[in-house]
Amino acid sequence: MTRAPRRRHPFAGVAVLLVGLVATGTAFAAVNAGTSAQASGAVASQTQVEAGRQLYVEGCASCHGIAGEGTEEYPSLIGTGAAAVDFQMQTGKMPATSPGVQVIGKPRNYSDDEIAAIAAYVASLGAGPAIPTAAELDFAGADLSEGGTLFRTNCMQCHNFAGKGGALSDGAFAPSLMDVDSKIIWEAMLTGPQNMPIFSNETLPPESKQAILKWIDHLQNDKDPGGLALGSMGPVSEGVFVWIVGLGLVLAVTVWIGAKVR
Numbered sequence: 200m201t202r203a204p205r206r207r208h209p210f211a212g213v214a215v216l217l218v219g220l221v222a223t224g225t226a227f228a229a230v231n232a233g234t235s236a237q238a239s240g241a242v243a244s245q246t247q248v249e250a251g252r253q254l255y256v257e258g259c260a261s262c263h264g265i266a267g268e269g270t271e272e273y274p275s276l277i278g279t280g281a282a283a284v285d286f287q288m289q290t291g292k293m294p295a296t297s298p299g300v301q302v303i304g305k306p307r308n309y310s311d312d313e314i315a316a317i318a319a320y321v322a323s324l325g326a327g328p329a330i331p332t333a334a335e336l337d338f339a340g341a342d343l344s345e346g347g348t349l350f351r352t353n354c355m356q357c358h359n360f361a362g363k364g365g366a367l368s369d370g371a372f373a374p375s376l377m378d379v380d381s382k383i384i385w386e387a388m389l390t391g392p393q394n395m396p397i398f399s400n401e402t403l404p405p406e407s408k409q410a411i412l413k414w415i416d417h418l419q420n421d422k423d424p425g426g427l428a429l430g431s432m433g434p435v436s437e438g439v440f441v442w443i444v445g446l447g448l449v450l451a452v453t454v455w456i457g458a459k460v461r
């Protein structure tokens with residue numbers, strides 16, 4: 200009796216592919232984390248400030264003055280700091296277009312680099328709150344129940360107990376917090392846009408801000424009844440997860456069909 204020559208296991212190909220995909224995914228996530236950490240810790244260079252000044256003159260000076268000094272109707276930006284510019288521009292509120300009770304966010308038409316340049320220019324006009332660093336925004340070690348208490352004391356009266364937003368007097372409103380990321384929340388607290396009070400690091404220390412971030416993150420992820428929320432791994436890991444598992448499954452089926460046909 201002769202034995203059939205050893206055949207390669209039909210799933211060997213799948214295993215190799217999966218290992219490859221996981222490796223690429225991990226490398227991608229690592230590179231991605233590296234660049235975002237770099238961006239928030241970046242020090243403004245002279246060329247960046249100059250590029251920002253030009254963008255400022257074109258897009259902002261008509262209201263805020265040629266050197267940020269403000270005009271009769273519009274506020275000065277001297278001393279508002281990079282955080283205010285980042286907040287206003289990332290949410291598409293600035294440059295403002297139509298006058299109204301409240302400036303509303305719209306799809307933004309400036310790139311991240313352009314926003315960073317304008318923020319660096321405005322920061323060069325006078326010291327003000329800086330864009331929070333990745334370390335400041337890391338709320339992993341924060342106390343969730345303390346965050347809930349701080350949220351109910353400081354934010355709930357305007358943004359609703361579940362963070363869903365609410366109407367204020369005179370047609371103004373506090374927006375829902377369901378889709379805002381940690382950086383925007385931190386910057387809103389630091390700069391107090393429009394009818395919102397300022398929660399400086401003196402009145403609300405960074406540890407308390409982190410607790411609030413954790414609480415809002417909890418509220419945001421609580422709205423997933425029955426869904427697979429993937430904890431709070433964030434969009435990058437979720438993307439990588441879908442990519443590896445989804446694409447891996449498709450490939451596994453393909454290889455399996457191939458093995459059957461042979």
Ligand code: HEC
Nearest residue numbers: 258259262273279283284287293294295296317390392393
């Ligand atoms: C059409 C006029 C207009 C233009 C153009 C405009 N702004 Fe504003 N900006 C306003 C008004 C009005 C406010 C005040 C909103 C409020 O607080 O009620 C404001 C507020 C701000 C604030 C918040 C100031 C603070 O004290 O927190 C920042 C920062 C800002 N603008 C940046 C910019 C930048 C950067 C640009 C250009 C990309 C720009 N704005 C273009 C009208 C304008």
Ligand code: HEC
Nearest residue numbers: 290353354357372373374379383384387392393394395396
């Ligand atoms: C007195 C009412 C009031 C209180 C208290 C208040 N906010 Fe606000 N908040 C507002 C208003 C009004 C806006 C809209 C301003 C704007 O968009 O320029 C706002 C905007 C925001 C935004 C930006 C949302 C977006 O989509 O752009 C965030 C984030 C935020 N608030 C978080 C907080 C947190 C966290 C607290 C508690 C520490 C808090 N707010 C307390 C009134 C309030």
